[in-house]
Amino acid sequence: MRFLLWLLLGYIGFRIIKSLLAGAHKPEKTVLAGSETFQDPVCGIYVTPEDATVGRLEGQRIYFCSRECLDKYQEKLNSGSI
Ligand SMILES: [Zn+2]
Incomplete structure (x- = not known):
């Protein structure tokens, strides 16, 4: 039974961290x-x-501080990491 209790606590902790x-x-x-x-x-x-x-x-405007950041963002999109 104690194991189940820890499991439950772990699950709750996980949910809290995930929502944060x-x-x-x-x-x-x-x-x-x-x-x-x-x-x-x-x-x-x-x-x-x-x-x-x-x-x-996709019709949305995204604001960047500089051209470099825009380029980096597009690189990430192209490589599929976003
Ligand atoms: Zn930037």
Whole structure:
């Protein structure tokens, strides 16, 4: 019976960690002082649409801090790791 209890605790812990990770990996969109910022999915920097390099993916606009990050993102897409 003790083994089952540990198994249950382990399962609950696993679920909690998994939900925390899922929450942390949600695409973030923050509104700061009236101007919208977007997170660069490659390096994690927040950019405003005016300063960003804009990539397009399936009709969605994705904002990057630089051309290099856009290129890296496209490389990742092409290699299938996203
Ligand atoms: Zn970047």
